[in-house]
Amino acid sequence: MAKKRSSTRRQRGLFDGLGAPEAEEAEPAPTPEPGEKKGKEAKAGGRRKAPARTGRKVSVPGGNRANAEDLAKRQREISVSEFFTKNRHLLGFDNPRKALLTAVKEGVDNALDACEEAGILPEIFIQIRPVPGRDDRFVVVVEDNGPGIVKSQVPSIFAKLLYGSKFHSLRQTRGQQGIGISAAGMYGQLTTGHPTKILTRTSPKAQAWYFELRVDTVRNRPEKLVEEPREWDKPHGTRVEIEMEARFQRGQRSVDDYLRQTAIANPHATFVYEAPDGVTVRFHRATEELPPLPQEIKPHPYGVELGLLIRLLKATSARWMTGFLQSDFCRVGPKVAEEILAKAKISPRANPRRMGRAEADRLYRAINSTKITSPPTSCIVPIGEELILEGLKKEVEADFYAAATRPPSVYRGNPFQVEVGLAFGKPGATMEVDEKGRIIPVGNGKRSRKAAGADAELLGAADEPIKLLRFANRVPLLYQQSACAVTKTVIQLAWKNYGLQHPRGALPLGPMVLLVHLASVWVPFTSESKEAIASYPEILKEIKLALQEVGRKLGAHIRKGRRIAEEYKKRTFIEKYIPHIGIALQEILALPDKKRDRIVEDLRGILERSRKL
Amino acid sequence: MSPAKKARKGVKRLDKVTLACIDRTAKGVLQIIEKGEKPSLRFPLRSLSNVRYDPSKGFFQLGRGRKLRTLTVNTVKLFAQSLRMMALSKELIETEDFATKRDAYYQSKNWGEARFSAQEESDAVMDDIEALFSLDGVSREQLRFYPEEHGGSVAGELQVIDIDPETGKKIVIDCTGFGSGSYSIPHSVEHLEFKTKAKFLLAIETGGMFQRLNYHKFWRKANCILVELGGVPTRATRRFIRKLADDAKIPVYAFVDCDPYGISNIYRTLKVGSGNAAHLSQFFCVPQARFLGVTPQDIIDFKLEEATHPLQEIDIKRAKDALKNDPFFRSHKKWQKAINQLLKMKVRAEQQALAKWGLNYVIDEYLPRKLKDPSKFLP
Numbered sequence: 001m002a003k004k005r006s007s008t009r010r011q012r013g014l015f016d017g018l019g020a021p022e023a024e025e026a027e028p029a030p031t032p033e034p035g036e037k038k039g040k041e042a043k044a045g046g047r048r049k050a051p052a053r054t055g056r057k058v059s060v061p062g063g064n065r066a067n068a069e070d071l072a073k074r075q076r077e078i079s080v081s082e083f084f085t086k087n088r089h090l091l092g093f094d095n096p097r098k099a100l101l102t103a104v105k106e107g108v109d110n111a112l113d114a115c116e117e118a119g120i121l122p123e124i125f126i127q128i129r130p131v132p133g134r135d136d137r138f139v140v141v142v143e144d145n146g147p148g149i150v151k152s153q154v155p156s157i158f159a160k161l162l163y164g165s166k167f168h169s170l171r172q173t174r175g176q177q178g179i180g181i182s183a184a185g186m187y188g189q190l191t192t193g194h195p196t197k198i199l200t201r202t203s204p205k206a207q208a209w210y211f212e213l214r215v216d217t218v219r220n221r222p223e224k225l226v227e228e229p230r231e232w233d234k235p236h237g238t239r240v241e242i243e244m245e246a247r248f249q250r251g252q253r254s255v256d257d258y259l260r261q262t263a264i265a266n267p268h269a270t271f272v273y274e275a276p277d278g279v280t281v282r283f284h285r286a287t288e289e290l291p292p293l294p295q296e297i298k299p300h301p302y303g304v305e306l307g308l309l310i311r312l313l314k315a316t317s318a319r320w321m322t323g324f325l326q327s328d329f330c331r332v333g334p335k336v337a338e339e340i341l342a343k344a345k346i347s348p349r350a351n352p353r354r355m356g357r358a359e360a361d362r363l364y365r366a367i368n369s370t371k372i373t374s375p376p377t378s379c380i381v382p383i384g385e386e387l388i389l390e391g392l393k394k395e396v397e398a399d400f401y402a403a404a405t406r407p408p409s410v411y412r413g414n415p416f417q418v419e420v421g422l423a424f425g426k427p428g429a430t431m432e433v434d435e436k437g438r439i440i441p442v443g444n445g446k447r448s449r450k451a452a453g454a455d456a457e458l459l460g461a462a463d464e465p466i467k468l469l470r471f472a473n474r475v476p477l478l479y480q481q482s483a484c485a486v487t488k489t490v491i492q493l494a495w496k497n498y499g500l501q502h503p504r505g506a507l508p509l510g511p512m513v514l515l516v517h518l519a520s521v522w523v524p525f526t527s528e529s530k531e532a533i534a535s536y537p538e539i540l541k542e543i544k545l546a547l548q549e550v551g552r553k554l555g556a557h558i559r560k561g562r563r564i565a566e567e568y569k570k571r572t573f574i575e576k577y578i579p580h581i582g583i584a585l586q587e588i589l590a591l592p593d594k595k596r597d598r599i600v601e602d603l604r605g606i607l608e609r610s611r612k613l
Numbered sequence: 614m615s616p617a618k619k620a621r622k623g624v625k626r627l628d629k630v631t632l633a634c635i636d637r638t639a640k641g642v643l644q645i646i647e648k649g650e651k652p653s654l655r656f657p658l659r660s661l662s663n664v665r666y667d668p669s670k671g672f673f674q675l676g677r678g679r680k681l682r683t684l685t686v687n688t689v690k691l692f693a694q695s696l697r698m699m700a701l702s703k704e705l706i707e708t709e710d711f712a713t714k715r716d717a718y719y720q721s722k723n724w725g726e727a728r729f730s731a732q733e734e735s736d737a738v739m740d741d742i743e744a745l746f747s748l749d750g751v752s753r754e755q756l757r758f759y760p761e762e763h764g765g766s767v768a769g770e771l772q773v774i775d776i777d778p779e780t781g782k783k784i785v786i787d788c789t790g791f792g793s794g795s796y797s798i799p800h801s802v803e804h805l806e807f808k809t810k811a812k813f814l815l816a817i818e819t820g821g822m823f824q825r826l827n828y829h830k831f832w833r834k835a836n837c838i839l840v841e842l843g844g845v846p847t848r849a850t851r852r853f854i855r856k857l858a859d860d861a862k863i864p865v866y867a868f869v870d871c872d873p874y875g876i877s878n879i880y881r882t883l884k885v886g887s888g889n890a891a892h893l894s895q896f897f898c899v900p901q902a903r904f905l906g907v908t909p910q911d912i913i914d915f916k917l918e919e920a921t922h923p924l925q926e927i928d929i930k931r932a933k934d935a936l937k938n939d940p941f942f943r944s945h946k947k948w949q950k951a952i953n954q955l956l957k958m959k960v961r962a963e964q965q966a967l968a969k970w971g972l973n974y975v976i977d978e979y980l981p982r983k984l985k986d987p988s989k990f991l992p
Contacts, residue, residue, distance in 0.1 A: 570686040573686055573689070573690075574684065574685075574686060574689045576726045577689045577690050577692070577693040577726060577727055578689075578693075580693035580694075580696070580697055580724065580725070580726070580727040581642075581652075581692065581693050581696055583697065583700075584639070584693065584696030584697040584699065584700045585639050585642065585643055585696065587697075587700035587703070587704070588635055588636065588639040588696070588699060588700045588703055589636065589639050589640065589643065599643070599646055602646050602647065602649070603646060603652075603684070605649070606646070606649060606650065606651055606684070607651075607684065609649075610651055610684075
């Protein structure tokens with residue numbers, strides 16, 4: 001019991017008295033002042049970490065020194081859920097505003113993954129509902145038309161951390177660790193006390209089931225509050241509802257922003273989003289074709305570190321080294337296996353389980369000095385240049401679009417692929433030349449159905465930094481922009497060469513949306529909240545090459561635009577004086593007005609015909 | 614027919630030529646436009662590089678260099694302005710009026726976008742039109758564009774017959790009757806007629822020297838006409854001298870400072886015209902002019918060494934430039950010799966340097982001695 005109490009106390013410290021119902025039986029509620037939060041956390045942490053200090057014999061003022069036995073009584077396992085309640089910022093629940101976004105994001109990620117895996121065109125409904133009387137609380141609803149979840153799995157998926165199908169496979173998916181949606185549910189539970197509500201149905205023939213779940217944060221186990229059949233008009237799909245402490249705000253890094261970006265990177269999905277003010281925005285799909293399902297792959301030799309290699313050697317079912325290399329890795333055939341083993345001075349017939357540390361080390365070095373084909377790229381599903389363009393065109397109104405998809409590459413044996421897309425220039429800001437040689441402004445009059453004002457945030461002014469959209473496995477990354485490999489590469493590129501202004505050490509300036517997508521079986525994030533991509537040299541290089549590719553297209557466009565603008569300026573200049581030629585000729589030759597106007601018209605025609613671009 | 618009417622008729626006839634020129638140019642432009650092509654105007658290039666000197670004719674002539682003003686960004690404004698300027702000229706002729714350069718500049722302010730933003734621009738356009746029509750023998754005055762500056766002063770044995778602009782009546786002006794003052798050359802001299810028995814015309818650089826010679830009535834003593842140039846002579850002065858010398862068939866002697874400016878700028882311009890207005894030379898040059906002095910040799914002959922000043926750097930540059938680039942000096946060995954002599958002496962002498970020997974030394978000694986043998990004058 002004492003154990004339990006101490007844990008609840010800590011929760012309350014964290015969440016300022018908005019803890020789970022059982023907290024009410026504990027000591028008087030602490031005052032919910034943010035300033036106090038830190039002190040409490042430190043205190044709680046100090047108590048827990050005390051054993052670690054004993055080695056240094058630090059004396060605690062006012063207390064007796066503990067002996068090993070005393071300490072042993074206090075040493076215990078920390079549950080994963082408990083750990084995350086203390087470190088919620090790692091999961092993206094740092095503040096109420098971000099928490100709202102993270103919850104939507106986790107729900108949408110899961111929905112998209114599920115739909116794609118089942119071969120269903122995703123149709124996702126997102127709702128953020130205000131809670132009457134509580135302006136600091138919202139209900140987040142994410143509903144998909146996916147395959148649904150088998151009844152017995154529902155509790156574990158939604159109320160147990162680190163439970164999922166994706167962690168153990170080397171395959172490109174949005175989610176990876178199985179933390180997301182349960183963490184969102186847990187956050188809701190801890191801030192409002194309300195359970196996560198799930199409604200799911202696997203087929204038109206099956207019954208829909210309704211659950212209310214809670215995470216037992218100490219044991220990391222689901223707690224079922226309600227489990228009952230329900231009527232649901234949806235033939236299949238899942239609906240998650242979480243009430244949480246949150247703050248709703250539009251603008252940068254908002255739910256609106258996230259959904260628009262998601263719609264760009266997932267042009268096969270339709271999103272319907274209902275904001276707390278009741279305004280509904282639809283993001284229509286631009287293609288009816290699902291992206292191909294990513295394949296699962298074996299690890300590539302280049303991606304295996306020495307420790308992992310030793311573990312694989314011990315665990316293999318192959319009897320010979322040559323067989324081990326060929327069966328446990330991808331892209332290793334008899335020839336390559338032979339070459340590696342020859343370099344490592346290991347017999348092809350040697351028993352993998354008997355390899356010592358020295359042999360493993362030689363093997364590791366031999367692998368890295370042997371040329372091995374890149375891993376198969378079937379496991380990587382890029383959006384594709386065409387669909388990037390479609391996605392951008394449907395969500396960003398611009399003058400010029402370009403996209404580039406790099407061939408797949410490998411970092412540490414993990415296949416990855418970089419794609420870049422860009423939308424440049426506000427419509428009507430540039431001009432084009434028609435077949436008659438006349439210069440006309442383009443891009444006006446095709447204002448689309450989008451919610452007014454929403455896209456204004458994407459394309460900035462000419463003297464503002466470009467808007468950089470980062471995606472990892474089609475998921476927009478909204479936070480920690482400056483820590484991300486993508487941002488670093490964008491900043492380092494010489495955008496001046498492509499006609500943009502570029503302050504040193506900052507993003508280039510211009511009315512531009514730049515999309516960078518990294519697809520990989522394992523995206524190297526800098527933290528568990530999946531907000532920034534780590535800077536592997538291979539990844540940086542590929543991003544750079546992709547940026548250069550679209551950069552060249554952009555440069556050509558900008559130069560052409562400048563040429564036309566310059567020509568337009570010149571023609572305007574010339575046309576300014578054409579009437580005077582008419583007047584002068586009229587005065588000298590005593591011509592009628594009609595004739596004068598003819599002359600002016602003729603001159604304009606001559607001008608347009610004779611001036612080529 | 615009275616001389617005035619006759620003169621008027623002559624002017625009218627010239628006006629017809631001018632109008633025809635303007636008309637023809639405009640029609641040419643119109644025809645190209647109607648053909649669907651970019652119209653253009655070809656103006657003679659106005660620069661020393663496009664100047665030929667024909668010693669037999671005795672003045673600068675425009676070369677074959679032309680600049681094309683067509684419908685491009687760089688020239689469209691000037692193209693339109695040139696045409697409007699021609700239209701203005703036509704209007705002036707038809708209303709029997711005139712415009713000075715500055716007048717024309719302000720007239721353009723009514724042209725909207727095509728107006729000039731500085732007088733230099735309108736002057737340049739005017740000079741271009743003038744150069745263009747000079748090929749047909751039409752001068753700027755005939756285009757009714759008059760220079761701003763008036764001519765120099767005249768004194769001596771001359772009667773000028775002018776026409777009263779109001780009454781059209783003939784007026785006889787006696788240039789001996791101005792006392793200590795003098796007759797001032799009008800802006801336009803085309804209509805003037807002359808009556809004179811003078812033996813020569815003395816063109817004097819400085820006002821000071823002109824006053825001295827006029828004050829002591831040197832013109833009576835030498836039976837000549839004195840004209841004050843006042844530095845580089847204005848168009849009206851040059852035209853006046855030319856017309857007078859032509860009509861009266863008298864020689865013109867130049868009396869200027871002995872320095873590169875007096876020689877290559879004042880005298881050369883008077884005699885053959887200037888580089889950037891070579892199109893004017895046929896009207897404005899005075900081929901019959903000869904260089905009386907002060908010559909470099911005079912500095913020695915009249916012992917003026919003590920009254921000299923050292924040549925400035927700009928003088929040396931100007932002298933060398935004349936020897937190297939000026940077609941006039943290049944075709945006269947005597948001049949090359951004289952300029953080289955000056956460069957060697959490294960000094961310059963002003964007209965007033967003669968005062969070293971007494972204020973009226975110039976009247977009593979210098980000029981009589983020089984005038985004894987005009988054949989020795991430099992060409």
